[in-house]
Amino acid sequence: MLEIAKADIVARLKFDNPWWLSVSTEKIQYEDKPRRTYFDSFFKSISDKSVRRAIVLMGPRRVGKTVMVYHAIRGLIDHGVDPTKVLYLSLETPIYTGLSLEQILGYFQELFSHKRESELFVFFDEIQYLRNWEVHLKSLVDSYSEYKFVATGSAAAALRLKSNESGAGRFSDYILPPLTFAEYLRFIERDDELIEVTTLDEKFGAYDYVARDISELNVEFINYLNFGGYPEAVFSKSIRENPSQYIKSDIIDKVLLRDLPSLYGISDIQELNRLFTTLAYNTGNEVSLEKLSQSSGAAKNTIKRYLEYLEAAFLIRRVERIDQNAKRFKRAMCFKVYLTNPSMRAALFGQLDPDSDAMGSLTETAIFSQWQHNKQIELYYARWNSGEIDIVHMQGSSQKPQWAVEVKWSDRPYVSRGELDNCVEFVRRNPHISQPLLVTSRTISDEDTEYLGVHFDFRPAAIYAYTLGANILRQLNSSHAKSQRASTFE
Numbered sequence: 001m002l003e004i005a006k007a008d009i010v011a012r013l014k015f016d017n018p019w020w021l022s023v024s025t026e027k028i029q030y031e032d033k034p035r036r037t038y039f040d041s042f043f044k045s046i047s048d049k050s051v052r053r054a055i056v057l058m059g060p061r062r063v064g065k066t067v068m069v070y071h072a073i074r075g076l077i078d079h080g081v082d083p084t085k086v087l088y089l090s091l092e093t094p095i096y097t098g099l100s101l102e103q104i105l106g107y108f109q110e111l112f113s114h115k116r117e118s119e120l121f122v123f124f125d126e127i128q129y130l131r132n133w134e135v136h137l138k139s140l141v142d143s144y145s146e147y148k149f150v151a152t153g154s155a156a157a158a159l160r161l162k163s164n165e166s167g168a169g170r171f172s173d174y175i176l177p178p179l180t181f182a183e184y185l186r187f188i189e190r191d192d193e194l195i196e197v198t199t200l201d202e203k204f205g206a207y208d209y210v211a212r213d214i215s216e217l218n219v220e221f222i223n224y225l226n227f228g229g230y231p232e233a234v235f236s237k238s239i240r241e242n243p244s245q246y247i248k249s250d251i252i253d254k255v256l257l258r259d260l261p262s263l264y265g266i267s268d269i270q271e272l273n274r275l276f277t278t279l280a281y282n283t284g285n286e287v288s289l290e291k292l293s294q295s296s297g298a299a300k301n302t303i304k305r306y307l308e309y310l311e312a313a314f315l316i317r318r319v320e321r322i323d324q325n326a327k328r329f330k331r332a333m334c335f336k337v338y339l340t341n342p343s344m345r346a347a348l349f350g351q352l353d354p355d356s357d358a359m360g361s362l363t364e365t366a367i368f369s370q371w372q373h374n375k376q377i378e379l380y381y382a383r384w385n386s387g388e389i390d391i392v393h394m395q396g397s398s399q400k401p402q403w404a405v406e407v408k409w410s411d412r413p414y415v416s417r418g419e420l421d422n423c424v425e426f427v428r429r430n431p432h433i434s435q436p437l438l439v440t441s442r443t444i445s446d447e448d449t450e451y452l453g454v455h456f457d458f459r460p461a462a463i464y465a466y467t468l469g470a471n472i473l474r475q476l477n478s479s480h481a482k483s484q485r486a487s488t489f490e
Contacts, residue, residue, distance in 0.1 A: 004095060010107055012095050019073070019083040020112075028077075030070045033235070034187050037473040038176055039068055043075050045174065046121065046148060054141050054149035056127075059176035060314040060340065061154040061251040064231045066090075068176065069123050069152060076121055084112045090125040097129075101136040120147045127151040128259075134171075141170045154259070177314070177372050178229035178341040180469025181221065181462070187234050190220060195466060206471040211463050214443050218354065221462035225362050226351045229341035229369070247347035252276075252315070260309050271298050275306050279316055280348050283339045284361030284368075286321070286383065290333065307337075314340050317372060322392060324384035326401045326430050336381055338368040354442075363409040363440070363461045364390055370468035373476065387422025395432075403434040407461065414444045414458055417451045424452045440464050 014020060019028060045055055057065050069088065077083050087108045089096060096104060101124065114120060122140075127133045133151070140149055185191040194217045198208045211217045220228075227233040227243040230251075239246045256273050266272055275296045279287070289300045296303065310316045319336040322328050339345055342365040346352055352359060368391075371379060378396070382389040382404075391405040406413075406423055413419040423437055436448060436455035446458040 006107065009095060009099070009104075010111060012093065013087075013089065013104075013107060013111070016089050016093070017087060019077060019086065022083075028070055028074045030067045031074045033067055033071075033231070035071050036064050036068055036176065036231075037180070037183055037186075038476075039071055041476060042068060042174060043072055045172065046072055046076070046150060047079070049119075049146075049148070051172070052141065052145055053170055053172045054137055054151060055174050056171045057150065057152040057174045057176060059154070060178060061254060062230050062232055063176050063178050065152045065154070065176055066125055067231065069125060069150065072150070073121075073123070081121065085114070085119065086121045086123075088123040088125065091129045091133075092126040101130065101133070101140055105140065116144060117146055120144075122147055122149050124149070124151045126153055128153040138170045154254075175314075175375075178343075178369065179224075179231060179234070180370055180373060180473060181224050181228070181366065181465040182469035182473070184224045184228040184234060185220060185466065187231065188220070194220065195463075206475070207467070209463055209467050209470070210445065211460060214445075214460055214462070217460070217462045217466075218442070221366075221465065222352060222354060224465075225342045225366055226346045227343050229343045233343070243343065243351070244347040247343060252344060252347070255313050255315060260313055264305075264309055266306075266309070268298075271296060271302075272306055272309075274298075275303065276310060276315065277348065279310070279337045280339055280345050282361075283337060283342070283345055284364040286334050286336050286381075288334045315344070316340065317368065319368070320380050322380045322382050322394075324382060324387070324426060324429050326382065326392065326394065326399075328380075334383075338365045340369060340372060342366045342369060359409045360407075364407040366465050367391070367405070367407055367440070367461070367468065370465055370472065373469065373472045382426060387425055389423065389426050398432075400432045401430045402432070404437055405464075406437070406439045408440050409442055409461055411441050411444045413439060414441060414446065414449070420451050420454075420456065423456070424454045427454045438464070 042057070045051075057068070059065055073086055073088060076086055087105070089104060105122065108114065124137070127137070130136065137149060137151055140147070179187070182191065185194065194212055196210050196212050198210050200207050227240055227247075230247065233239040233243055233246060256276060257269055260266055260272065261269055275292065275298065278292065278295050289303055292303050293300050298306070307316070307318065311318060317338045317340055319338065320328065320332055321334055321336070342362050345358070345362060345365070352362060368379070371377060378394055380392045380394060382392050389404050390407040393402045393404070394400065395402040404423075404426065420439070423439070427433055427435070427437060436457040438457045438459060440461035441458050443460055444458045445460060445463070449456045449458060
């Protein structure tokens, strides 16, 4: 049996790294695509030589990890890095199967006479396809202190598990979530047309925004719910016309049918699939282990494990429940589940229109999708016999509610104030909570409405989603920039 010749592997490396043979002004794949808001902080991490760690870029499938890697390569070359000091390869490519990272790196070193003390940038895309990748990557980080290694992967559960087990002190996890609504509008070049900046809160570094045309903004918000979390869908008309095939077959099925079973040894794939389908249909609603067990036919302990797997794969997010006095339950049998990307529900059960029955829960899912870009904020929902509050933030040290949001896709509560009785009760029981309490609407904006002694701020859900995403990512980039030491290119 013939083995793949070294010359063929080197030829493939040259094919995957066209910048080696071209001048730096030549185009690099995807460089014309807009950059994720995360790019600046990601590039800072790559260019910072003071931190001797590999960067492990993980996240759901099809959120732009590979594109961001190509953007980083373009940035390195634009900052004067010799193109022959940048290596990219996708371990999903069959010719690399069976090769270790050390072997491939050796071919690269030999090709350009790179030394151990050279400053190289090495990108391993889809690294989960290499068995024991974490052992190999850790060895490279230890052996080549001047090299910067970046690994990406879509099997997020596998990457998170392995990086925590074997990469302590050697890997820096970097998570790329789906597009925010603000990023979506920027990608389609309608943000300036539809959004206006009003004020800046100097204390928190946060901006307020208003809609120039709320009707048009809501049209794009519906599009965002249907397909807008995925950059590829934003730019491809064929995917937009049939997002169910793209999202379900290429994203959901690969995770449920391949990534999770191979990692955790799941034997009953259909059982896992039934559970996920149930959760996706009920996104934004309260569920319980008892009812999930009944509907899926799986034991409660199995359900618990599956929920952990689905969270590790960035498919769902669980939110814990508190009561009307903001007290957590000792035994939390009920909780809410949100899809990390609302577009997954549309792919499974059909696209939404403004009057769809699921718009309320999908609006709530979209709001939580923006919040997943901030890992420091702990969010809960409050539920008791006579009412519910959709989002409650608890202050860390005191564990008292700091602020709350009631999410609606309706203007009715602005007129029928009795629908706000649950909010009034919660505020009276928890006087520490900030006022005005925010209530999202479909079109209504009113910053100071009073009802039964409680002040409310009505804001369209689309504007609130935009404001969250824009401010969270601005603060992420700002805090990252402050924490970074002087990098190679500054």
